[in-house]
Amino acid sequence: MNRKILGLAGLLAVGVTAAFGTAMTAAPTTALAAATLPPVSELMADRVLGDPKAPVTILDYSSMTCPHCAHFHADVLPKIKETYIDTGKVKLIFRDFPFDQAALQASMLAHCAPTERYYPLTDVLFKSQSTWSRSSDPNKALAQYGKLAGMTQDTIDACFASKELADAILNSRLTGQNQYKIEATPTFILNDGKERVEGAQSFEEFAKVIDKLLK
Numbered sequence: 001m002n003r004k005i006l007g008l009a010g011l012l013a014v015g016v017t018a019a020f021g022t023a024m025t026a027a028p029t030t031a032l033a034a035a036t037l038p039p040v041s042e043l044m045a046d047r048v049l050g051d052p053k054a055p056v057t058i059l060d061y062s063s064m065t066c067p068h069c070a071h072f073h074a075d076v077l078p079k080i081k082e083t084y085i086d087t088g089k090v091k092l093i094f095r096d097f098p099f100d101q102a103a104l105q106a107s108m109l110a111h112c113a114p115t116e117r118y119y120p121l122t123d124v125l126f127k128s129q130s131t132w133s134r135s136s137d138p139n140k141a142l143a144q145y146g147k148l149a150g151m152t153q154d155t156i157d158a159c160f161a162s163k164e165l166a167d168a169i170l171n172s173r174l175t176g177q178n179q180y181k182i183e184a185t186p187t188f189i190l191n192d193g194k195e196r197v198e199g200a201q202s203f204e205e206f207a208k209v210i211d212k213l214l215k
Helices: 030-036 067-087 101-112 115-127 138-148 153-161 161-181 203-214
Strands: 056-062 090-096 187-190 195-198
Touching: 056 067, 056 138, 056 161, 067 090, 067 115, 067 203, 090 115, 090 161, 101 115, 101 138, 101 153, 101 161, 115 138, 138 153, 187 203, 195 203
Parallel strands: 056 090
Antiparallel strands: 056 187, 187 195
């Protein structure tokens, strides 16, 4: 089954992080975080996979711990990339929709990585999802992937400690829920809602929808 959203009633009123309870609360921001990380607005800037001028935009709402999302990134996205993204017809923008603490921390790590390594790291995290997500210490497991992406331990520690970044990601999730009525992951919004694809769909299903928008 696809991952269904948790209840978010009263989210803004009580504060984004607090609404998820302690299980979704990052550690307090530290001086190290403030000294090491770029501004959150920079960390949260859209990472575009493909030509920014491509006529079709896919917003990929996924949770880093969602198995169906991992399947899309491992098995379907490479075909979309070869056929549509690398040819300038489609661009993809990943939008975080975390369901648990491990997914939130993985999303934070990806945002803290060098911009050019965002999608390579996201790809690796999805492909190794069953390893780090089931670890007794997911943060420690995630840190190893961060180092492979060129991040220092200090940067990784600062990243995981940033409550501001955690709240920004959770606010982005809330925006997706309110703007596009996201109810499960993965959900794909094409060209600002003209088309949408939900769940673990085949490349052929994506091709059908993309080709419709390219006409």
